[in-house]
Amino acid sequence: MEKGNLYIVATPIGNLGDITYRAVEILKSVAFVLAEDTRESIKLFRKYDINTKLISYRDQNHDKMIGKIKEKLDMGLNLALVSDSGTPLISDPGFKLVRELREEEYCIESIPGPSALISALSISGLPTDKFTFLGFLPKSLSKRKEILNKYINQGNTIIIYESPNRVVSLLELIHQCSQENTTVLTKDLTKFREEVFSGQAIELISLLKGKDFESHPHGEFVVLTYPSLKK
Numbered sequence: 001m002e003k004g005n006l007y008i009v010a011t012p013i014g015n016l017g018d019i020t021y022r023a024v025e026i027l028k029s030v031a032f033v034l035a036e037d038t039r040e041s042i043k044l045f046r047k048y049d050i051n052t053k054l055i056s057y058r059d060q061n062h063d064k065m066i067g068k069i070k071e072k073l074d075m076g077l078n079l080a081l082v083s084d085s086g087t088p089l090i091s092d093p094g095f096k097l098v099r100e101l102r103e104e105e106y107c108i109e110s111i112p113g114p115s116a117l118i119s120a121l122s123i124s125g126l127p128t129d130k131f132t133f134l135g136f137l138p139k140s141l142s143k144r145k146e147i148l149n150k151y152i153n154q155g156n157t158i159i160i161y162e163s164p165n166r167v168v169s170l171l172e173l174i175h176q177c178s179q180e181n182t183t184v185l186t187k188d189l190t191k192f193r194e195e196v197f198s199g200q201a202i203e204l205i206s207l208l209k210g211k212d213f214e215s216h217p218h219g220e221f222v223v224l225t226y227p228s229l230k231k
Contacts, residue, residue, distance in 0.1 A: 003106055004031075004073040007080040008094065010087040010113030014190035016047050023111050024048050031077040034069070036093050040084040057081065059093045066100060073106055080111075087115040091135040091161055116189060117159050120222035123196065124157070124184040127226060131157040137170070144170070148177045153227050160223045167221045168208050174201040174225050183225040193219075201225065 007026050012018040027033060027050045034057035035041040041054055057065055072079060083092035098108055117133055132151050137144045137160060151158055152174070162170050167185070174181060183204055185197040197204055 001074070001076050004076050004078040005107045005109055006069075006073065006098075006101060007078065007109050007111050008088050008098070009033075009080045009082050009111040010115065011041075011044055011082050011085060012190065013086045013114045013116045013119065014188060014194070016044055018114050018190055019044070019048070020111070020113050023113055024050065026111050027052055027080055027082075029078065030080045031072060032079050034065075034079060034081045034097075036083045036088075041082055052080075057093065057097070059096060062093075062096045066097065069097070070101075070104075070106075073101075085114075085116075087113065090115055090117065114190075116161075116186075116220075116222050119189050120184070120186040120224060121157065121159060123186070124224045125198065126157045126182060126184060126224050128157065130155070131159055133159045136161045139166075141169075141173075145173055145177070148173055152177045152181075152225065155227070158225050160225075162221045162223050164219065164221065167223065168205055170223060171201040171205045171208070174223075175205070178225070178227045180228045181225050182228070183223065186222045186224075188219040189222070191219075 007030065009023050009026055011023065030052060032055050033041065033052050035054045036058060038054040038056050045054070069079065081088050081094055081097065083094070088094045089098065101108060121128055121131060134147060134151065137147055160170065171183065174183060181201055183199065183201045185204060187195045197207060
């Protein structure tokens with residue numbers, strides 16, 4: 001029997017209209033959809049009348065789920081993987097699953113679409129020919145500083161995901177590692193509350209300190225920085 005496919009399906013990063021026709025068709029056609037958080041995915045499914053069963057899949061339950069996933073694929077059933085938003089595996093669950101299935105020669109197909117880091121980079125005004133994506137940095141201050149020092153002066157645009165409660169601390173580190181920098185912050189891209197800030201890291205610190213992220217912690221930042229940008 002021919003094995004089923006696993007589709008890696010990109011979903012909107014905010015505005016639910018940002019999904020491809022092909023992605024909707026795939027999500028409707030597969031036997032099951034593996035979702036990072038079924039409560040988030042159901043919002044998209046309701047909008048597009050997708051009635052496919054959602055199954056919770058996260059890195060934490062990988063060992064429990066992998067046998068069942070292989071069993072369904074071995075039966076010839078097609079499955080899909082989605083994250084809460086954007087392209088799966090990009091600082092989201094799925095790496096363990098894709099690696100293990102690819103090692104065993106299961107067929108895995110990408111259904112491309114939105115990605116927060118690419119969307120942010122495209123509007124940042126920073127160099128796009130070379131960039132380094134660092135995802136979420138460790139919580140340890142010393143490790144964060146070590147990573148920034150390693151990459152920040154290599155002539156690439158650096159892209160980092162950060163929570164609202166730690167973004168000021170990150171900007172302070174960027175300023176320490178490279179005082180001459182151009183930094184761009186994007187938050188809630190494609191949503192009605194979308195925000196984009198640009199300037200030197202030290203300038204953005206003053207701007208953000210007036211915002212109450214403790215009371216309004218929604219949305220992660222995409223932080224982009226370049227060591228210097230002379231006109």
